[in-house]
Amino acid sequence: EPDVTVQGTKDHTSIQAALDSLSEDGGVVYIPAGVYEIRDQIVLPCSNVTIYGDGRDTVLKATWYESKALLTMDGKTNVRVTRLRFRGWPQTAFRGYTERAHAATISDVGRKDNVMTSAVDVLNCDNVRFDHCTVELFGHTGLFIRGKGLALVDHCFFQKNFRYGYGYGVVTHATE
16 A cells, blocks of 8 residues: 555646655655656655556656656665656657767757656665666666666666667666
8 A cells, every 4th residue: 555645736746745745764655547747857855665656557758858867866775666657758850969069960959959868867776676667768768877776677668768879778877
């Protein structure tokens, strides 16, 4: 049984409010089926948290191309994210990035939205489990794991995540 069920508008505010309502000891947050428009980054406020939904029917949908994740956690322990579908922006004609160093053509510089998004950013977290999730259509990576700590990725689908046309599902960067 969840400690908190997300209620209210189907967007980032209701999810963040549910997470913020947990005690400092953590708890379980359930996100019911539906499409949730994520217009600002969701930040995990404490350790010992499980976030779960109804599988492919619980969609956290990006509304930006910025270089930031939909869900971020920093320095947390004992976290599980399960049964969620993370969806970025669909790109049908990807040509490059807006920054001069990465643009495919000079005409792309400053003219296209940045497509450096990711679904989940895990920084210096320990005992993290990311399972039974679908992650699709992100410009940088689906799951970005950085720093020290243990993380398990299990029974997930990463699809159509692109970077220079070939994409990253899971990135481990500067990890111990």
